[in-house]
Amino acid sequence: MNKVKVAVLGSGNIGTDLMLKLRRSEILELTTVIGIDPNSDGLKMAREFGFETIDTGIKGFLEKPELADIVFDATSAKAHIRHAKLLRDAGKKVLDLTPAAVGPFVVPSVNISEHLDADNINLITCGGQATIPIVHAINRVQQVEYAEIVATISSKSAGPGTRANIDEFTQTTARGIEKIGRAKKGKAIIILNPAEPPIIMRDTIHVLLEDQVVDEERIITSVNEMAVQVQSYVPGYRLRQRPFFDGNRVTVFIEVEGAGDYLPKYSGNLDIMTAASVKVAEEWAKHKISKVTLI
Amino acid sequence: MESHRDVLITEVALRDGSHAIRHQFTVDQVVAVAKGLDEANVPYIEVSHGDGLGGSSLQYGLSLTNEMELIEAAASVVKNAKIAVLLLPGIGTMPELKEAASLGAKMARIATHVTEADVSPQHISLAKELGLETVGFLMMSHMAPTAKLVEQAKLMESYGADTVYVVDSAGALLPYQVKERIRGLKDALTINVGFHAHNNLSLAMANTLAAIEEGSTRIDGSIRCLGAGAGNTQTEVLVSVLDKLGIQTGIDIYKMMDIAENIVAPILEKPQEITKDSLVLGYAGVYSSFLLHAQRASERFGIDSRDILIELGKRNVVGGQEDMILDVAAELANAK
Secondary structure, X not given: OOOEEEEEXXXXXXXXXXXXXXXXXXXXXXXXXEOOOOOOHHHHHHHHHOOEEEOOHHHHHHOOHHHOOEEEEOOOXXXXXXXXXXHHHOOOEEEEOOOOOOOOEOOHHHHHHHHOOOOXXXXXXXXXXXXXXXXXXXXXXXXXXXXXXXXXXXXXXXXXXXXXXXXXXXXXXXXXXXXXXXXXEEEEEEEEEOOOOOOOEEEEEEEEEOOOOOOHHHHHHHHHHHHHHHHOXXXXXXXXXXXXXXXXXXXXXXXXXXXXXXXXXXXXXXXXXXXXXXXXXXXXXXXXXXHHHHO | OOXXXXXXXXXXXXXXXXXHOOOOOOHHHXXXXXXXXXXXXXXXXXXXXXXXXXXXXXXXXXXXXXXXXXXXXXXHHOOOOEEEEEEOEOOEOHHHHHHHXXXXXXXXXXXXXXXXXXXXXXXXXXXXXXXXXXXXXEEOHHHOOHHHHHHHHHHHHHHOOOEEEEEOOOOOOOHHHHHHHHHHHHHHOOOEEEEEOOOOOOOHHHHHHHHHHOOOOEEEEEHHHOOOOOOOOEHHHHHHHHHHOOOOOOOOHHHHHHHHHHHHHHHOOOOOOOOHXXXXXXXXXXXXXXXXXXXXXXXXXXXXXXXXXHHHHHOOOOOOOOHHHHHHHHHHHHHO
């Protein structure tokens, strides 16, 4: 089977972690890593692995567009707005790991099938990737009136971009809870914990149902099934306790341990973003290959 | 009424006290307290959900009354006092700060964990743009050494804060530690330095006096100790003590006593005292608003609330992590 060629745009922590994950993919072939600093860790490592490296940013890639059909953008929201237009004009499919939200929101375990033909999708936020599947899993059993998520991440795993623009996290995640999780109203809270050794990402999902819980076991089964689905691309995704029930209220506790590829294991918040984007690209690639076969 | 003040007091009962009454403030209560405090010439009155703007949540407790209504009501009855609001980036957002300002808030206090000041630049700059007096509020100050606290306070100063507070959210600091921290900030900053105490170890007054001695000119108090945990420095007592020390607050002592006795005491579900649980908050260094949540988890899981709080202290849980209370209680119950 022919693999689909992909490139990573951005040679920072996220881009480098993506590179290590993509090396393992049986459907995607990483050909190129694009950065702007030839001395960055990411570009150095890419050269060692024998990938094509470009240190002149998007411009350099557009001179050799045949290198990839799918591009992962791990730069910044501001840069992505520019990249999105250029890559669309070049006919590339783009996975946006920044908060730019140019394309539709996707959580692979929930709504990837709706966006197989999109040319740009956005991965929402780490908190969204971790919690929206659970909101969706509850909502498919009983209508969720209100869902509130609390993401606690280690201080070390929150980069300067997230810190300087923390409202972007809370507001984007809340939107994702409503649009993809299908809660009538969503709210998100983020807490940074500086403890040493760093804590693993934890998320608590508090939900109010429209009515009293009808069948606790059905909700638990739905949540467990969803957790297994997320684990297929984020192996360190775990439910911490049996969900709590109280009237029309449900609380679910999860933790996300990273795969420890380039980023340390405690930063499950970063890992779930890179893992989810690889999962989406793999689904795209399968879709593309199946279309080609049909023709 | 302009008066000379050596120390500027911010009354926090209508924000920090929200924790003690499970966020059940009514418009009538807030109006009565704010009006009284204004007449007693209190310069700043903070009104918000206990966890700041946007704090109304399943995680911290839903507000009975929308805080924006409370802010608007308070702002409409004060003549001289300024209404302050608290905002914790990660919980509250900039649109909420704008709304509060449009309803009459004049001061914004932007709070972060003591080591995480760099999540506050957007909110501090927005507050300044809105023309609000702006305070950086470094919570859980006992969890970092003075050098770290100074580094973080300087960040807030660089973002534009007019004042930085040492916030003893757990009521865990001892007087010598308060002195060291306030002195560190006074030496390093050019802006005002403030102090916010909790009385969990019965040290709120001693710590506040230590802070003032080292040059702190912005001080928080809660009337009748209406604050989280065992409450804060009791405002009416503080202004009396400062008066005896010859330190002017400009606040009318007699009026404060009357508000405490006649308006605030009836709001409290029970008198504020240092119970075994609030003592453990200070002893273990745990965020004061965990108190009622830990008591509920204790009932639910049949675990001593002190064991839950001590375990949370061991895990270095920070402000806002109320979900950890249930999680830890369930874990302790499973282990039994």
